[in-house]
Amino acid sequence: MTYDVPVAPGEKPELEEFVEGAADGWPMWEVFVRARRGISHVHIGSLHAADARTALQNARDVYTRRGEGISVWVVPSSEVHAFEPEAAAEYVEANEKVYRLATTYEIPDEVGQM
Amino acid sequence: MAPEEKFQALVDAEEKIEPTDWMPEGYRKTLIRQIAQHAHSEIIGMQPEGNWISRAPTLYRKAILMAKVQDEAGHGLYLYSAAETLGVRRNDLQELLHQGKHKYSSIFNYPTLTWADMGAIGWLVDGAAITNQVMLTRCSYGPYARAMVRICKEESFHQRQGYEILIRLCNGTPEQKAMAQDALNRWWWPSLMMFGPNDSDSTHSEQSMEWKIKRVSNDDLRQQFVDMTVRQAEYLGLEIPDPELAWNEERGHYDFGEIDWEEFWRVVKGNGPMSRDRIEHKTRAWNDGAWVREAAIAHAAKKTATAA
Amino acid sequence: MSDPIVSSTPQGMPDVAMEPHLRQLVSHADDNLVLAQRLGEWISNAPDLEIDIALANIALDHLGVARALYTHAGEIEGRGSSEDDFAMRRTEREYLNLLIVEQPNGDFAHTILRQFFFDVYQRLLWADLTGSDDPTLAGIAAKAAKETAYHFEFSSSWVVRLGDGTDTSKRKAQAAVDALWSFTAELSGPYEQAWRRIVDELLDEAGLTIPEDPYQRTGGRDGYHTEHLGVLLAEMQWMDRTYPGSQW
Numbered sequence: 001m002t003y004d005v006p007v008a009p010g011e012k013p014e015l016e017e018f019v020e021g022a023a024d025g026w027p028m029w030e031v032f033v034r035a036r037r038g039i040s041h042v043h044i045g046s047l048h049a050a051d052a053r054t055a056l057q058n059a060r061d062v063y064t065r066r067g068e069g070i071s072v073w074v075v076p077s078s079e080v081h082a083f084e085p086e087a088a089a090e091y092v093e094a095n096e097k098v099y100r101l102a103t104t105y106e107i108p109d110e111v112g113q114m
Numbered sequence: 115m116a117p118e119e120k121f122q123a124l125v126d127a128e129e130k131i132e133p134t135d136w137m138p139e140g141y142r143k144t145l146i147r148q149i150a151q152h153a154h155s156e157i158i159g160m161q162p163e164g165n166w167i168s169r170a171p172t173l174y175r176k177a178i179l180m181a182k183v184q185d186e187a188g189h190g191l192y193l194y195s196a197a198e199t200l201g202v203r204r205n206d207l208q209e210l211l212h213q214g215k216h217k218y219s220s221i222f223n224y225p226t227l228t229w230a231d232m233g234a235i236g237w238l239v240d241g242a243a244i245t246n247q248v249m250l251t252r253c254s255y256g257p258y259a260r261a262m263v264r265i266c267k268e269e270s271f272h273q274r275q276g277y278e279i280l281i282r283l284c285n286g287t288p289e290q291k292a293m294a295q296d297a298l299n300r301w302w303w304p305s306l307m308m309f310g311p312n313d314s315d316s317t318h319s320e321q322s323m324e325w326k327i328k329r330v331s332n333d334d335l336r337q338q339f340v341d342m343t344v345r346q347a348e349y350l351g352l353e354i355p356d357p358e359l360a361w362n363e364e365r366g367h368y369d370f371g372e373i374d375w376e377e378f379w380r381v382v383k384g385n386g387p388m389s390r391d392r393i394e395h396k397t398r399a400w401n402d403g404a405w406v407r408e409a410a411i412a413h414a415a416k417k418t419a420t421a422a
Numbered sequence: 423m424s425d426p427i428v429s430s431t432p433q434g435m436p437d438v439a440m441e442p443h444l445r446q447l448v449s450h451a452d453d454n455l456v457l458a459q460r461l462g463e464w465i466s467n468a469p470d471l472e473i474d475i476a477l478a479n480i481a482l483d484h485l486g487v488a489r490a491l492y493t494h495a496g497e498i499e500g501r502g503s504s505e506d507d508f509a510m511r512r513t514e515r516e517y518l519n520l521l522i523v524e525q526p527n528g529d530f531a532h533t534i535l536r537q538f539f540f541d542v543y544q545r546l547l548w549a550d551l552t553g554s555d556d557p558t559l560a561g562i563a564a565k566a567a568k569e570t571a572y573h574f575e576f577s578s579s580w581v582v583r584l585g586d587g588t589d590t591s592k593r594k595a596q597a598a599v600d601a602l603w604s605f606t607a608e609l610s611g612p613y614e615q616a617w618r619r620i621v622d623e624l625l626d627e628a629g630l631t632i633p634e635d636p637y638q639r640t641g642g643r644d645g646y647h648t649e650h651l652g653v654l655l656a657e658m659q660w661m662d663r664t665y666p667g668s669q670w
Binding site for chain 2: 455458459461462463466467472473479480482483488569571583584586588660665667669670
């Protein structure tokens with residue numbers, strides 16, 4: 001399996017321990033997106049940013065590829081209070097960049113499913 | 115019901131395990147390592163293709179390649195987010211990569227020498243990845259499975275654009291066709307190696323199958339990939355560099371030759387042609403960017419202090 | 423502040439022959455293509471994933487604008503030239519981009535300040551060109567204006583983050599302003615006053631100062647470039663020139 005990189009003979013399969021306190025990075029934010037008018041915001045994922053403004057910019061870049069008419073909320077992950085939290089992710093696709101659509105590419109039928 | 119029993123019952127019933135559920139420590143650690151290494155693979159994978167953005171032969175190809183590599187960064191990000199639900203931090207995971215304690219898919223330790231490599235990578239490497247990723251959408255851990263669904267939707271454009279590059283080359287000048295054949299010659303065996311060791315040599319597989327982290331065996335995935343890809347190579351008029359490749363009517367599958375396991379393990383251990391370069395590049399970008407990340411934090415802190 | 427000392431195209435240099443409207447389209451296309459090429463170099467090299475994705479997005483936008491402008495230029499020119507004819511088959515003496523966009527990326531501060539200066543210019547440019555008599559150009563400008571607004575939000579907020587971040591980031595941001603300032607007279611051109619108003623305000627907010635040095639370098643719009651453009655084009659045009667007449 002591709003990402004379970006095999007353990008070579010003689011190597012120890014360490015399942016990792018982490019360095020405490022190292023690498024204090026940007027805090028994490030949860031991202032909510034309303035894909036279009038008439039539906040509600042949906043939790044779509046998370047990202048890291050130093051402040052809310054960057055978090056919003058990043059959220060648009062990462063999760064919406066800047067499609068029009070979309071509403072994006074970001075909330076610091078630490079501010080999410082939960083009771084049996086449910087993370088239901090929905091993928092949002094922007095229409096602008098046509099070459100991202102798999103249907104743009106002409107693949108002859110005899111080649112099979114792609 | 116004991117927590118272990120409840121956990122396994124959920125898994126057996128094809129229910130998803132979510133971040134707040136009880137889970138065996140081994141399950142949690144295995145997932146952290148696997149999801150993280152998957153994320154690292156996406157990030158490192160940006161380099162071999164990023165190498166050709168500045169030299170893409172047309173503006174259209176440049177745009178597609180930029181978009182593809184950008185998608186890979188996004189995939190890495192989704193995956194790190196999934197790993198973080200298991201109680202680790204993204205920066206810690208990256209540190210393990212930089213130190214060589216975490217690995218990434220070996221395929222990216224090969225150099226991209228010609229434009230045709232962009233076609234070969236899209237066709238073969240993304241093709242192999244898709245085979246694997248479709249399986250992972252059925253993984254038992256919710257956040258990982260959901261990240262995979264999102265990724266799979268984006269991934270099919272990646273494979274198709276790579277194959278289209280090769281169609282053009284194979285229908286082009288003799289030089290272009292030779293370029294395509296050369297790329298296939300170099301990327302075929304490493305692509306087969308992406309599926310890992312034979313099942314008989316694969317440790318951990320059984321436990322991963324029981325936990326439904328792994329759904330299909332290495333050998334089965336590899337066979338699936340070969341069967342699908344041979345037909346695609348025939349359409350291109352390219353020859354797969356394996357003299358033992360042959361349709362086996364009895365099995366209903368293609369027979370193929372033995373992987374060079376010495377090369378396989380050599381690359382896994384970090385001695386592939388580009389192994390050092392990939393980590394050096396990643397580490398350099400990270401270290402060079404430290405002052406930028408710190409500046410953002412410092413500025414945010416100033417803003418908070420002023421507001422308070 | 424003393425009068426600028428302007429180094430521009432030298433005596434005796436023949437003008438690049440091109441009808442004015444066509445020249446305008448090609449100049450702006452060249453700006454955007456060269457900048458896209460530069461920004462593409464950041465991919466897999468950025469300080470963090472989110473920044474990598476953001477810079478790639480901006481690069482793609484610039485590339486998209488360049489392609490639209492070249493395509494339209496081909497229509498105006500009427501000789502069947504494609505976007506790749508413009509991009510891949512013109513030499514460094516035929517390119518009409520501003521000098522600032524061909525400058526190497528340098529560090530992140532350098533890239534951000536270059537982007538900021540250029541974004542302010544493009545804000546003013548697109549606002550102007552949405553009123554163009556050429557409806558296709560007006561349409562391209564309207565779309566580009568939306569993208570530029572986003573780029574400006576990104577670059578200006580980063581200028582402030584760096585200028586008002588750590589001592590190190592301030593030092594690097596100031597060094598970038600100092601290094602790039604001599605390319606800004608050519609950049610701001612017809613919009614100089616409005617450009618200066620916006621830039622002065624933001625640099626002030628970021629705690630950065632404008633250099634006293636009166637030296638300004640121009641010439642890009644006449645095809646008289648810095649030494650960087652030739653190298654950039656050699657890399658970008660390599661495949662097309664090595665395999666002429668091939669389809670990709």
